[in-house]
Amino acid sequence: MTPPVTGTSPGTAPSLLEPLALYGADFAADPHGHYRRLRAQGPLARVRIAPDVDALLVTDYHAAVDLLRDTETFTKDPRAWQEGVPADSSVLPMLGYRPTALFTDGAVHARYRDAINDTLARIEPHLLRAEVARVAQRLIAEFSATGTGDLISQYARRLPLHVFTSAFGVAPQDTERVVRGTGAMMDSAQDAATAYEDLVGVVTELVSVRRRSPGRDLTTYLLAHPAGLDDNEVVRQITLIMSSGHEPTTNLIGNALLRMLSDTGYGGSLHGGATTAHEAVDDVLWHDPPLANMGAHFPRHDTEFHGVPLRAGQLVLVSFAAANTQSPPSGSDPAARSGDGAHLAWSAGPHRCPAKQPALLMAMTAIEQLTSQLCDLELAVEPGALVWRPGPFHRAPAHLPVRFTPLGTFPEQGGADAPDAADHVPNRVGGTPNG
Ligand code: HEM
Known part of the structure; x- marks a missing residue:
């Protein structure tokens, strides 16, 4: 195993404590327990996000907001840090430099x-x-018609993808490659680098086709944008939008459905009708934000931040999940909400999510459609038996098995992957791109 990137390199600050691992099954099973232990160490604590990479994680709400807004002390450019990270590290597809909004500052x-x-x-x-x-x-x-299903693999994971790929004009046969690429990045899976490169390959082909033959889709619009992005820049922004957009939206839908089906406050099934999709979504954004730990920043110089010494170029991540749930000071109340009424699920500062409104609209519509059609949905397993996907960055149920009264009256369907006339009009959400 490659030794972790530690204090002598720009990887992280030295500490006497063995860093808590955020990438294994233990973390996936009990993230809030981990956040409590990390909070006890102060506003920032050392964590291990892969066997070979350590970071400092901000768990304090006010420190998180300060960091996200402080563009003078911190840069988003990871290149100095990256020099000390093994080239095949499973976190590089998420954190490694690309010419995109996520890894640049200022005018760029x-x-x-x-x-x-x-x-x-x-x-x-x-x-x-x-x-x-x-x-x-x-x-x-x-x-x-079956009376059972997995709301992740059969619904939440497929729905945003269909919308994105259709809006950007990705060929239906390539959608699975997009899912695999974005999923492996978030899981920090062993094959994350290969899956990411495959995703880039799909988008590169799409961009080259649209450069030659413009269509009525968002790819064509981006190519013609006055910013004058070159092909590689267009490829990288689309890949960023796909990866930033698909997985968190899937997780927001999945986590909100789980809330509605498992919280006693919601009656254990949708029969109770106690909760609206809006309440469930809001609850998830506070307590289990889909992007749990991200907001990668790097100090531009050695400095002290909220009493913690930082070294130039070291990786500092923000725990949106921990910061959101910090109050009261013990940080142990599962219903806690930090700050002055604003959660950090969309981040803050210049890199806050630019897609809050469409993401909310997608998630709410998806939940409303499902719960209005299958109105006696209930979980087919105890909530405690659910498996969560590994990885330090997201909060994602692997499956959500449910049962319900089968509906027998649906007309014959060709399946969501089967092409129909509508699939030949890719830009169904965006109007005329160049118009
Ligand atoms: C529930 C859904 C979503 C959540 C919770 C979410 C959350 C976030 C967060 C926390 C960030 C900051 C990440 C960081 O600084 O490291 C971010 C950035 C970003 N998000 Fe979202 N997002 C969601 C959906 C979407 C969707 C649907 C899109 C695109 C259609 C999108 C596009 C982006 C982009 C491009 C950035 C980078 C912005 C920049 O660096 O300037 N997100 N998102």
């Missing part, structure tokens, strides 16, 4: 961010809602 960041914002602004909310509802109904129809 603004150029990418403007292009992304303008592209996302092409997504008309009423068309997005209609598209999500359309895909949702097709996915539900695939298992609604």
